Amino acid sequence: KAGVTQTPRYLIKTRGQxxxxxxxxxxxxxxxxxxxxxxxxxxxxxxxYFSETxxxxxxxxxxxxxxxxxxxxxxxxxxxxxxxxxxxYLCASSHSTGLEQYFGPGTRLTVT
Amino acid sequence: xxxxxxxxxxxxxxxxxxxxxxxxxxxRGSQSFFWYRQYSGKSPELIMFIYSNGDKEDGRFTAQxxxxxxxxxxxxxxxxxxxxxxxxxxxxxxxxxxxxxFGQGTELSVKP
Numbered sequence: 001k002a003g004v005t006q007t008p009r010y011l012i013k014t015r016g017q018x019x020x021x022x023x024x025x026x027x028x029x030x031x032x033x034x035x036x037x038x039x040x041x042x043x044x045x046x047x048x049y050f051s052e053t054x055x056x057x058x059x060x061x062x063x064x065x066x067x068x069x070x071x072x073x074x075x076x077x078x079x080x081x082x083x084x085x086x087x088x089y090l091c092a093s094s095h096s097t098g099l100e101q102y103f104g105p106g107t108r109l110t111v112t
Numbered sequence: 113x114x115x116x117x118x119x120x121x122x123x124x125x126x127x128x129x130x131x132x133x134x135x136x137x138x139x140r141g142s143q144s145f146f147w148y149r150q151y152s153g154k155s156p157e158l159i160m161f162i163y164s165n166g167d168k169e170d171g172r173f174t175a176q177x178x179x180x181x182x183x184x185x186x187x188x189x190x191x192x193x194x195x196x197x198x199x200x201x202x203x204x205x206x207x208x209x210x211x212x213x214f215g216q217g218t219e220l221s222v223k224p
Contacts, residue, residue, distance in 0.1 A: 031209070031210045032210075033210040033211070033212070035212075035214075042214055042215070042216045042217065043156070043200065043202075043214040044214075045211050045212060045213065048209055048210035048211060050209065050210065055209045055210060056209050056210055056211040058211070088155075090155055090156070092210075092212075094210060097209070097210075098204075098209040098210025098211075099144050099146075099161070099204055099210075100146070100158060100161055101146075101158065101210065101212060102158060103148075103155040103156050103157070103158075104155060105154075105155050106155050
């Protein structure tokens with residue numbers, strides 16, 4: 001069974017721009033969670049989508065948003081990028097409980 | 113107070129020894145606990161999960177949970193150099209669906 005895929009793998013953007021990241025979950029998984037990983041803050045939860053609805057949300061500003069499509073694929077968007085948004089963005093998929101999560105390879109975002 | 117705490121390490125053990133990784137959590141309502149392994153430059157990989165008090169064994173790995181003490185640990189028997197990685201403890205709060213709260217991780221180094 002194919003794993004979680006994320007595109008693009010690397011991205012360089014300029015402050016003020018916006019970016020959209022994509023995540024395709026493991027086949028049959030309906031929950032997709034997004035995380036931000038930085039050396040200083042570690043892995044921090046952004047939000048989770050299940051059945052096209054946001055089921056959980058972390059403590060990130062409204063510039064961070066997401067959505068999920070009927071095939072469970074998910075996207076996250078960051079608007080008005082700031083230097084501090086430079087990070088590894090990881091998505092993870094799981095069955096309906098959202099518990100045992102399997103991570104994709106991540107998207108490395110650099111904001112200059 | 114951090115919600116999930118781990119010793120940052122590095123923890124160094126000789127090849128063949130038992131590595132013991134510890135984690136404490138603050139939310140007494142937490143029900144589900146996970147251990148992830150992350151190699152440098154890679155995404156986290158789920159290696160163990162435990163939901164009930166006691167021990168759970170899977171190959172060379174044993175997860176131990178004590179909800180009364182709010183403590184979860186991971187033992188790696190017969191440690192190998194390939195086990196050298198950062199180990200992340202994650203906790204899922206009660207009724208929080210796909211939201212995992214991660215500790216900062218413990219870096220393990222297994223010396224040949």
